[in-house]
Amino acid sequence: MAFEPIRLRPESGANLIKDASEAHAFMMHMNLALQNKPHWQIARQALAQFAASQDAELRAWRAFRDAARSEGWLAG
DSSP states (O other): OOOOOOOOGGGTTOOOEOOOHHHHHHHHHHHHHTTHHHHHHHHHHHHGGGGGGGGHHHHHHHHHHHHHHHHBBOOO
């Protein structure tokens, strides 16, 4: 499985995102201003296709990780 757990800082509203389904649910609970930022739009698009293949799942993981990094939410 390409989507490895991602640890987030508490200010993100989550501590650990274990899979693409959790990443998608996390994003759907973010406020609209955050969801509309370009890096989260890219992550949302990638997560919508994560089940298509291993490569798509890896792209979704990278997009979500990069979006969280852009917000300063990655732990460690």
